[in-house]
Amino acid sequence: MTLETTRSRYSIVHALAATALMVYAILHHGVAAFWKQFVHGFDMELTPALLLASFATTAALFGSLILVLWASTLFSRDSGKRSGQAIRPDRCAAVWLAVRWAPLLTGIAIGLNWICASGIEWLAGVQPSDQELVKCLSGDVCPLGTRIALGLLVLFEAPLLEEPLFRGILFRGYASALPVWLSMALSGFVFALVHVNAATFVPLWFLGVVFAELYRRTGTLLAPMTAHALFNAVNLALLPFLAAE
Numbered sequence: 001m002t003l004e005t006t007r008s009r010y011s012i013v014h015a016l017a018a019t020a021l022m023v024y025a026i027l028h029h030g031v032a033a034f035w036k037q038f039v040h041g042f043d044m045e046l047t048p049a050l051l052l053a054s055f056a057t058t059a060a061l062f063g064s065l066i067l068v069l070w071a072s073t074l075f076s077r078d079s080g081k082r083s084g085q086a087i088r089p090d091r092c093a094a095v096w097l098a099v100r101w102a103p104l105l106t107g108i109a110i111g112l113n114w115i116c117a118s119g120i121e122w123l124a125g126v127q128p129s130d131q132e133l134v135k136c137l138s139g140d141v142c143p144l145g146t147r148i149a150l151g152l153l154v155l156f157e158a159p160l161l162e163e164p165l166f167r168g169i170l171f172r173g174y175a176s177a178l179p180v181w182l183s184m185a186l187s188g189f190v191f192a193l194v195h196v197n198a199a200t201f202v203p204l205w206f207l208g209v210v211f212a213e214l215y216r217r218t219g220t221l222l223a224p225m226t227a228h229a230l231f232n233a234v235n236l237a238l239l240p241f242l243a244a245e
Helices: 012-027 031-040 048-073 091-124 132-138 144-175 180-193 198-218 222-244
Strands: none
Touching (some): 012 031, 012 048, 012 144, 012 180, 091 222
16 A cells, blocks of 8 residues: 555645754754754764753654644544545555665665765865764763663664654655655655754665655555664664774
């Protein structure tokens, strides 16, 4: 089955509102500050407390957005008309599709990350910073307990919060008024942008588009959630080897 994007409970208004709030959150200190963090990372000492606070703030923002936008649909005229007509997706088949896709999309994303980081360094003479989370998980900055906690958050909380927001609300909201391919591109762009990292921007944009396609094909968020979790798991497994280079 495929997702019927034109019959979403979310409209383009929901998608635009969520996008505007997230863009404001990353640009509220100004474009110059955003660009500096985008290329060079946080302009402050990396500590476990800072990372956990940053993760908690992001989770609170995403969670609050999902809750508020979902609650707003309860007052729409046709919010209850589709519940009896929807075809229940095959969740086992959706998860299996995500498992089959995960190795290929992970390999492509890792390759894109290397190409982008090398390209930026070659063209601009600037080595883009790793994500702050990667620095903690791959180095000695954070104690073992913090690394374990952050690893569990990456594996479980990120897919559980990001997929309902970026695929369930942004993608479906955009697709209610725009072509599907453009909706995938826009929701993927915002997904990449909010991670605020130059080297991972293109690979995350690619992943955002693929996760949206998985959602469209299967009709359930379990598919992109599974692919997202597997991608994060592979990256966590590779970090010790990358740090040793």
